[in-house]
Amino acid sequence: MNHLISVDRKIKRRAVVGLIVTFALMVTVFFTCIFVGSVDLDFEIVIDAMMGRASWSQNYIVKEIRIPRLICAAIVGASLSLSGMCMQALFKNPMASPSILGISSGAAFGAALYIAVGYGVFQITYGTTIFAFIMSGITMLLVYGLAYQKRGTHTIMLLLSGMAINALFSGLTSTIEFFSDADTVSSIVFWILGSFEKCNWASVKIIAVSAIVGSILVLYNSRELNLIAGGERKAKALGVNVKNVRIMLIVGTCLLVASSVSVCGIIGFVGLIIPHIFRTICGPDHKYLGPMCILGGALFMMLFDTIARSLMPPYELPVGIITSIIGAPFFMYIMRKREKDIWSV
């Protein structure tokens, strides 16, 4: 008994230290990344620009491009990793990620639809984002509707519905690409590859609200998520209203994913790898893992985006490419090194 209490204290201590260190790293990375970009700006110039004392173009680069872009990257990183954590626990599947419910594919289809035909008809500002967001919502309803049974909605049915809808929307997006001209295909592909290039203060406002609401829904249910991850029957026996909690978690996840994908396209791997990396630090308790995923996701995404925009100047690579190229080997390394820790306390 004493041994268990000692292990629990040890994990708590590791989690708290991990949270403090990750937060400090995140703040450091945020301020460091402001100095990095495809245009070289001296340290003093960046400081002056932050105070609004540099030239117009320097002020613009720092205050209107770099800072909102970093904030966007942080919010998207936090949202994707938190939703990945939630999916992995909810579906009791370590390979689960935000794309598993087909929400990313639905959003991509919405964006492709707007780029290919929507602009000619509607011509609305932020049409791509709005279409992507609406399609995320429709996808969510479709997946839940397909999985719904009179006896209740089974987790496996949700998973299978998500996979089917994912395949459907991927196919529809490919169909749009097939019938589109070269410029349209280029725009769709660039959007699908995922990039923060078009992020500005308006994007920050768009994603902040749904990211906050989604995060609250997930974090509020972290205790219930712990119990559901241990088995739905067990959770029911311990008094958890599994049906309601699951709906709240799925709505929260959809808000997190939809807002992210609608602003920056599809960014793979973050939702999968970040929860696993931080699970090795603070264990599987979602009370700690949730905040850790938020801070860690933000930290990693800011780093990935900075690498993407400074690796091959004057070009900025889509961040989705970087997350996949760096993320996959890094994930494999962590898997091999911490094999035993990932799903055990």
Added chain:
Amino acid sequence: MDDITAGSALNFDSCVTVNPDGSLEVGTFNSSSTGKTGPNATTTIDSIPEKCVCYTAAYVDTIYNILCAKFDETKNNSPLATAKLWEIVVGMPADCKTALERDFSIDVPEGILIFDLGENLMTYSQQLADECGEDENIVILMTEYNIRSTNAKITESTVQTIESNTGGKVKFVFVLSNSLSMVMSNTEMIGTLLGIDNTQDFIENIQIKIHVMKDAISKMQLESKKKVYVETAAGKAAGSENLITNLLTDILDLKNIADYLELMDSKLSDEQIVSEKPDIIIFYLSDSRTMDEKMRVPST
């Protein structure tokens, strides 16, 4: 024209030759899609076609402008030029018709064959050939962009098969207009190819106008060249070797900030665009960014 010095005149290479027997040798920029990549490929046309299918609205507008000059008419009041135009142009894709009516204010009359870009070119070409009279033939003016933007999968063998199946009545000419001199060259080619007799006068008139414009700009004696940033339809930077930036740099003497990029599919970061401080930004309207975002200014 004689007053213009050789150096200041806009020179161009002719890409059409009329042989003594009435046949024409036309330089055709057959695209990589058709297997021929060089601008030196030539197509022999037995006699002046007098009828054409235009895959791009700009070609119709070119023919219309030459005809307006021929009949000494203005675009607002051009009964003779319009009548002749629709004798020459017998078909076009649906999006070309839309562009003509929307962007060039040229109404396409009923009776002109309108087809979808992806429609089977072989069937369509045979239909055109069947409609030609005994001594008539027809030329299809196309660009590489037209081929890329269709699913027609036009290859060199497709072109040869169509030309052979139609007994030489249908001929393809692939046009490339990456610079002002190429536009002049193609204008001369289109006019000559279609037998419009005042084409040379029309071109000389344009050369004079361009000379006057360039001369006026050189006399302005600006301290430094104005900078321009041109964005393509896909939101990418237009580098050198394309028509729009060449027109701006050749005629208006502007400096393209993306001039060191050779292709039209290169992306400049917003940071670089802003740091270059372009005086002029040219962009397509066909995306959902706000005007502030396109102009790279803080949202108001």
